[in-house]
Amino acid sequence: MEITQLKKHKSFSGDTCFYSHMSKVTQTQMKFSCHFASQNLKADHCIIWLSGLTCTDENFITKAGAQKYFENTNAMILCPDTSPRGLNLPNEHDSYDFGSGAGFYLNATTPGYKDHYKMYDYVVKELTELAQKNFGVKTFSIMGHSMGGHGALVIGLREQKLFTKVSAFSPIVNPVQTSWGDRAFKGYLTDPKDWNNYDATELLKTGHKRKDMILIEQGLSDEFLETNLKTNNFVEAAKDNGQACKVNYREGYDHSYYFISTFIKDHIAFHLS
Amino acid sequence: MEITQLKKHKSFSGDTCFYSHMSKVTQTQMKFSCHFASQNLKADHCIIWLSGLTCTDENFITKAGAQKYFENTNAMILCPDTSPRGLNLPNEHDSYDFGSGAGFYLNATTPGYKDHYKMYDYVVKELTELAQKNFGVKTFSIMGHSMGGHGALVIGLREQKLFTKVSAFSPIVNPVQTSWGDRAFKGYLTDPKDWNNYDATELLKTGHKRKDMILIEQGLSDEFLETNLKTNNFVEAAKDNGQACKVNYREGYDHSYYFISTFIKDHIAFHLS
Numbered sequence: 001m002e003i004t005q006l007k008k009h010k011s012f013s014g015d016t017c018f019y020s021h022m023s024k025v026t027q028t029q030m031k032f033s034c035h036f037a038s039q040n041l042k043a044d045h046c047i048i049w050l051s052g053l054t055c056t057d058e059n060f061i062t063k064a065g066a067q068k069y070f071e072n073t074n075a076m077i078l079c080p081d082t083s084p085r086g087l088n089l090p091n092e093h094d095s096y097d098f099g100s101g102a103g104f105y106l107n108a109t110t111p112g113y114k115d116h117y118k119m120y121d122y123v124v125k126e127l128t129e130l131a132q133k134n135f136g137v138k139t140f141s142i143m144g145h146s147m148g149g150h151g152a153l154v155i156g157l158r159e160q161k162l163f164t165k166v167s168a169f170s171p172i173v174n175p176v177q178t179s180w181g182d183r184a185f186k187g188y189l190t191d192p193k194d195w196n197n198y199d200a201t202e203l204l205k206t207g208h209k210r211k212d213m214i215l216i217e218q219g220l221s222d223e224f225l226e227t228n229l230k231t232n233n234f235v236e237a238a239k240d241n242g243q244a245c246k247v248n249y250r251e252g253y254d255h256s257y258y259f260i261s262t263f264i265k266d267h268i269a270f271h272l273s
Numbered sequence: 274m275e276i277t278q279l280k281k282h283k284s285f286s287g288d289t290c291f292y293s294h295m296s297k298v299t300q301t302q303m304k305f306s307c308h309f310a311s312q313n314l315k316a317d318h319c320i321i322w323l324s325g326l327t328c329t330d331e332n333f334i335t336k337a338g339a340q341k342y343f344e345n346t347n348a349m350i351l352c353p354d355t356s357p358r359g360l361n362l363p364n365e366h367d368s369y370d371f372g373s374g375a376g377f378y379l380n381a382t383t384p385g386y387k388d389h390y391k392m393y394d395y396v397v398k399e400l401t402e403l404a405q406k407n408f409g410v411k412t413f414s415i416m417g418h419s420m421g422g423h424g425a426l427v428i429g430l431r432e433q434k435l436f437t438k439v440s441a442f443s444p445i446v447n448p449v450q451t452s453w454g455d456r457a458f459k460g461y462l463t464d465p466k467d468w469n470n471y472d473a474t475e476l477l478k479t480g481h482k483r484k485d486m487i488l489i490e491q492g493l494s495d496e497f498l499e500t501n502l503k504t505n506n507f508v509e510a511a512k513d514n515g516q517a518c519k520v521n522y523r524e525g526y527d528h529s530y531y532f533i534s535t536f537i538k539d540h541i542a543f544h545l546s
């Protein structure tokens with residue numbers, strides 16, 4: 001559980017830090033960024049933020065403007081990279097929606113990928129243990145954007161006890177019905193029966209349910225809404241299966257960090273309430 | 274004065290937009306970004322933001338978290354690129370502190386550069402006229418960071434009537450005393466007598482003075498404070514020459530956008546007060 005601090009910047013009341021460590025789960029060097037409400041680099045509660053396709057550990061922490069909203073809390077946010085790096089697997093670097101930068105927060109089972117692309121276990125097991133041991137974290141919640149919104153919903157539905165709250169910006173809610181999901185799941189998963197374990201809408205349909213409300217933020221000018229996000233499929237499955245869910249459809253907002261920065265305050269308040 | 278909108282993103286109460294246009298002053302295509310408090314893309318007051326070395330029109334608008342603080346105002350912020358682009362002048366792309374990304378907000382007089390690197394006139398004359406004609410702007414103020422803080426102070430001291438307020442983050446206040454300034458001024462200016470016209474501290478010493486207070490934010494863990502910023506030289510010259518000036522020295526903060534984002538709220542309030 002040894003981690004190396006790469007950079008530290010004072011920001012608002014605390015520190016924004018960048019770390020690397022050798023991951024036992026992915027068998028690669030992994031990077032993540034954090035913001036701590038206080039400069040002691042400890043926190044009682046940790047929000048895990050999962051980023052979208054093509055992102056690294058840097059996008060959220062530089063663009064979302066989240067640091068301000070940790071003032072006067074005893075919390076932190078931790079933002080992992082979106083895939084293992086430094087490998088050279090077949091087709092790994094050929095497209096933006098598969099391989100590097102596109103880990104989809106699942107445990108891959110296909111040859112080559114199964115030894116490294118285990119982002120589900122990396123987030124759920126390794127990062128949480130790392131945060132407990134290094135930063136004194138006692139409780140966790142999870143949020144994310146787009147592919148990371150998919151990750152937050154899937155992990156939140158499957159790991160209900162570990163995460164106190166779940167929310168998402170512009171999530172891919174039903175990947176098995178989309179081109180992004182089809183490409184990723186074919187590339188990462190040998191057994192088609194495994195697909196539904198990584199699809200938030202299908203998880204609701206097969207009995208997974210949280211007692212607390214799930215919060216979703218969705219821009220109505222999001223260019224991926226109809227093709228790859230399909231928010232309404234999740235809303236319908238939640239209604240049919242008794243999952244409390246609040247979706248804020250936002251007129252005029254798109255898929256970008258300009259949208260996220262506008263509403264991140266509300267999501268942080270939701271997670272810390 | 275024809276401008277082309279490249280991108281538009283709804284953000285908080287308004288729109289964040291990116292533009293390009295053919296500049297008469299630099300004789301190149303120039304880019305700038307804006308955030309408008311309202312989605313009508315008009316504003317009564319415009320803050321011009323000047324960025325630092327290596328930056329483009331994108332750094333401030335994606336990283337500073339400024340959009341929030343324009344809510345309930347009738348203002349905008351306009352962020353030009355830091356130099357002309359698309360040229361291939363001698364030594365233009367060889368180092369981070371001269372040429373592309375390092376225009377220093379002056380009118381160059383050296384061969385080659387004198388035909389394009391006229392960032393002083395570009396900001397003072399062309400951008401202000403462009404903002405009046407395209408966005409209905411009535412009044413201007415100016416702020417910036419590092420090299421852009423130098424630009425804001427120099428322009429603010431020389432163009433007192435045009436700009437209602439002047440402030441800076443981590444400015445290069447006395448470039449003639451620094452390695453950055455020495456390299457840039459030797460490269461851009463044929464006549465050494467011209468150097469003091471682009472040095473805020475020297476301008477104060479030669480009678481330039483604003484009636485209003487100049488606001489400066491400076492981190493005490495800034496790695497460039499002693500070598501290239503030299504804040505105290507400006508403070509002393511202001512004291513000696515009767516220029517009202519408030520410098521907030523901030524313990525623990527560095528030269529980065531994490532510092533800027535922490536205090537940008539105060540500077541926007543200062544400009545709009």
